[in-house]
Amino acid sequence: MSDIYGVHSSMLGARRNLRRNSSPSADVLRDDLSNSSGGLPRPLDLSRSSKMFSPASSILNSPIALSPSSSTSSIRSAARTHQYRMNAAQEHRTYHDSCQRLLTHIGSVTTICDELYRNNKDRAVFYPPFPKAQQQKQRMTPQRSMTTSALMAADSSMHLETASQPDMSSPSSLVDSLYNHHHRRPSATQSDYFGSASTSTLVASTNSIHSGFLKQEFNILHLDLKVGHASTDLHTTLEKTSIANLLDEKLAQCKRHLDNLYNRVADTSSKVLVTGDLNSGKSTFVNALLKRELLPADQQPCTNMFCEVLNANINDGLEQVHAVPHVEKYDRLNPATYHIVEMRHLDTLIMDDLDQDRYQMVKIYTNDARAAQESLLHNGIIDIALIDSPGLNTDSVKTTAVFARQEEIDVVVFVVSAENHFTLSGKEFLWNAANEKTHIFIVVNRFDSIRDKDRCKRMILEQIRQLSPATYEDADDLVHFVSAGNVDLEPGSRKLDAPDFARLEERLRAFVLGNRTKSKLLPAKNYLVNLLLDIGVLSEANQTDAATKLQEANETLERDMPAYEQLLRARDRMLNQVERLAEGAVTTIQRQTIERLQDAADQVQNAIQPLEYPGIFLIWQYAQDLCESMAQALVNEVRHAEQQTKQDTDQCLETLHQMAQDQLGNFPRVANVDGMFLRPRDRRLMIQVETTDFFDLVLDEKLSGCALSMGAVAMVGGRVMGFKDAVSSLWNMSSLLGSNNMRRLALPVISVVSAGLLVYVVADMRNAVERKLVRKFKQAVREAGYVEAQGYRIGRDARKVLRVEGWEIQSRLQKAIESKEQKRNELEVVIQTSQESMAYFTALLEKSTLLLDKVEAIHIDQSKIEEPLKM
Ligand SMILES: Nc1nc2c(ncn2[C@@H]2O[C@H](COP(=O)(O)OP(=O)(O)OP(=O)(O)O)[C@@H](O)[C@H]2O)c(=O)[nH]1
Structure with a gap:
């Protein structure tokens, strides 16, 4: 079994045992003692040596230990001192090596913290409220396990710990890998590694590793989330930015602590x-x-x-x-x-x-x-x-x-x-x-x-x-x-006394070194291990979070895209439709209004029928009333046309609204016909009554004189003998009388005719004024273009109202499109940031895992470690 520093680990592992319980190998001792002690009478009795250096009881009970002057005892003492010296030298080297490694790793972890700090500033790092829950959800992909495996394989230092290295081919995740990585450590080494008085934090870390990052809480990056910590919807109770700020503070704190650790480790x-x-x-x-x-x-x-x-x-x-x-x-x-x-x-x-x-x-x-x-x-x-x-x-x-x-x-x-x-x-x-x-x-x-x-x-x-x-x-x-x-x-x-004192010196030196390890190296190592574990948890949680967000954003984008494109297409079509519908309605309204008013104007004489004729003496007033009545009749018709327009416009509005609602969903109608035609307009067409309106002479000058005469005669004669007889009498009379006689008769005849004509005019004055005023009114309507003007006015008002709704529809369509565009932009941003986040945290996870293994590989002898360490 090779060891991390190129020293055979069995030797390192047994070193302490040798120091405490056994003597060095006979060969080493033989060589060494023959050099240092000028030769020894016989090799060391290894069968008894294990008891020799056991704790105090052996000193108290062993008969060998109690025979101070025996040569065997001094040989053993020299051998132990020699071994101790070798161990101490090895320990010095190990300590020095550990120091250097730790300093390098502290630097690397500080860089990671810096990066994380900057990242958290750019976009808030997701802080998992329940790492355990997060991790339970997260089963890492084989791909990442392979990546880590590849990275681990690439790291030359990793092969040194083959005994404790996990089988990277089998575990399905890095979590499993880490679990195996630690789980497969030989139990003796493990207890040795963490020491009899090993720190609670390190044990906690080990447990967390054993359960594969499945931790309830962070060790170092634990945030003091007073609100909502027990709540599952943490992020609804605490602003994301507040968490980011807390994490910022925590990371800054970590960096300060790492600096302190660096100084402490560097301080010799x-x-x-x-x-x-x-x-x-x-x-x-x-x-x-x-x-x-x-x-x-x-x-x-x-x-x-x-x-x-x-x-x-x-x-x-x-x-x-x-x-x-x-x-x-x-x-x-x-x-x-x-x-x-x-x-x-x-x-x-x-x-x-x-x-x-x-x-x-x-x-x-x-x-x-x-x-x-x-x-x-x-x-x-x-x-x-x-x-x-x-x-x-x-x-x-x-x-x-x-x-x-x-x-x-x-x-x-x-x-x-x-x-x-x-x-x-x-x-x-x-x-x-x-x-x-x-x-x-x-x-x-x-x-x-x-x-x-x-x-x-x-x-x-x-x-x-x-x-x-x-x-x-x-x-x-x-x-x-x-x-x-x-x-x-x-x-x-x-x-x-020198040998005993030399032995004391060796032990003291080792003890100082051991305690230096305790006071400087172990806290640094523990801190790095815990911080890297936390960074691992944070990275995994962020990776998961980013992956979830990416998936959600992609799905939403995919789901929303057709609706967005459809809305884009529908916008132009619908606006065209709205325009066409509205214009169609306005044209119809105008046409119908003009037709209606034209009819009314053509039939304006109907308006005078109900009027009662007050007699010749009040004929002026009668003429006034006629004008008023005709004007009123037309105004009434205009009102009816307005009323009809309101109904038509309302109907058109409803159609437009319904059409827009089909596309945009329910929304209130903004245009209201109630406000139409409220402003008083001068719709009344008035004509002035004139004197000529009372005389309606339809013949020219000659004919009218003749007619007048004839009228008078006809009236007088007609009264006596009837009109026909009177005319023929007159003819006969003029033939009989001759011209002179006729000349003499002219004056009286003319007088009679004039009188007759006057009578006729007076008698026909009512009809004349009616005919005249009707004609005059119609002419005024024509000349004023009243019918068209009113038609256009009414149509214009209808257009105004319809346009209001059209604009509303257009604005809603625009808003809907903009909202979809904004959502799409947001989703694209989420996709981009999620991808960046995933890439960053994947790299961070790999980096921290690799570093964690390197830190864990640092051998720290805790045989004399005393009290639990405070992190
Ligand atoms: N016989 C004997 N005498 C010793 C030994 N070590 C110290 N002494 C004597 O003990 C006396 C006190 O020694 P110090 O080293 O002054 O003791 P200390 O503990 O420093 O004294 P304070 O600092 O005053 O408490 C001196 O006279 C030393 O010579 C020893 O190993 N054997």
Whole structure:
């Protein structure tokens, strides 16, 4: 089984087991020990080695472990130290590699977040209210599984995890792939991978992966949707834009957090706090670690402030002591925040401050000339700062406990004197610290002054068991019985206690690294895993959403298109029809009105029949009445024509409306005939009565004179003998009388004729005025073009009303077309955005899935991981 970094995973997997429970392979040991220890009497007894380095109980119970002077024991110790050194070196490499990978991936995830942020700004990202429901609906297509498979295959790093890689040919979806991908991890590796104290979030992530993204809620991208979160119609209760804004904020928050994580992972510094009882040998221990007489050690309590020892590299290579009055204000680049003290005056500074209490902390920048793998302060991977603290007493215990809880403190080393065991203050500190840091590195110092070492070990381990059970569990790695005072600070020398101390150093280095992993790498990895899972869920939900929208839009477009095209065709046809119908109706109305009025005008004499003749003396008034009556008769006819037009127009409107409704659906009729012909118009045609209207002489001048005479004679004679007889008498008389006689008779005859004519005229005046006025009226009608004018007027009014409805129909048709066009445009926009969205989220899903696998492939050893991590 190959491992992700090219290191055989069985070796990595077994590494910790080897470290804890077994010895390295006999061959390796044989080679190594023959080199380092100048040859060994016999190979290591592997059958017993598994018990040898088991937890504290083995130390307490094993007879081998209890025989300190045996050569076998020292061989085993050397072998373990050697193995530990190899492991530590491997761990350093792994840590370094993990750091680099994580930094790269944090960068990639930040880019994804940036893209998502921009995308969300352009068009609101769909935020699934119930990812689970979304995901249940979503069964990913084999095509995408294949795509991912292809991508995974293309990624060279993927082949390194063949054991845990899913069979990409069989699962029907990426969800299944991910499920298998994680499900098929060997159980031992899995528990190992997530650690005994693995974080709840990571477990949650794993569960969510196991159920294939089927999560109730997001881990990181969870939005605080106070309204409608429990409602299925979330998007109706919360504006889409509000959700987009919330997601914006969340993404911005993510980017800030990713920046922090980047800085934390990139930051190579780590802090180790050394604390313990008064005079337990803390300063001596720090000096022993540094292989340098740096801090003052004395029988009397001498350390009254925190002394932080850092590598001079980070102070431009200068060995300096910075006495800091206020820790929170300290800035190495701002000399105003500290006092520089010469290194040779360090002892005096620390001793003097015992009484003066001027400084809260001393920062000591020192050079470490040893090789990287020997140096604790600067080993090429991380820069460790050692902080020597004041001895614990009732005053300092709380301050130190607070200090120890700080996030930047990766490891707490508790130094206890083998002579004094744990004091009350020491116990109180450990109890306090146990809340935050379950594993404490315990140095039982001054072991050289103990005679019954086994008893001492047993007693102190028993105390540790009660004070810090987790530490006790790992006592082999975390509890060390040493004599720091016996470590020779001269390079190259090797005192009696040196092997134990070397072992302690190795364990401490590994423990620091392990805790660095906990404080820096694991949160970063977990965060990336959870964020990528969320991005996966979001991408899938958006993919589904976009696909649904695309399908719906296409279907709607397909459904609406024929109706739209039909409406386009119908528009011109219908407008033509409306025009034709209306014009037809108007023409008919005009024609009928003219015919009707013409008839009325022709028959206007009928209007005078009902009038009663008042006699010759009132004949003027009678003539007036005749005019009035004829005019009124015509006006009445006009009114009737208007009335008829209203009815015809209404009927035509109804036809038009019905026709439009067939196409456009129901809508109210806007044109109303009630408003027609309301405005008073001068429809009355009046003629003036004149004197001549009373005389209707139909003959010319001669004939009229003759007629008059004849009339008079006829009247007189006619009265006497009848008209015929009178005329013949007159003839006979003129023949008999001759011309002279006739001349004499002329005057009286003329007089008689005139009188007769006058009588006739007076008697015929009624008829004359009637005939005359009728003729005159008809002539006036003709001359005024009254009939046509009224016909056109009435037709015009009808056209106006019909046009109103026509315009309404036209505008409704236009609106219907525009609305359909707008809908079509909207649908086209939806189709385009959905296609873009699908493409974007498909790519994002592939990218995030690929990245997720890469992040998951980063190996982080959690064997010493302590408390659950807060995301
Ligand atoms: N025998 C023996 N004495 C030691 C050992 N380590 C330290 N001492 C002595 O213990 C005394 C106290 O040592 P320090 O290193 O000052 O102790 P400390 O815990 O730093 O003291 P304070 O900071 O004052 O609490 C000194 O006299 C050291 O010489 C050891 O391993 N064996």
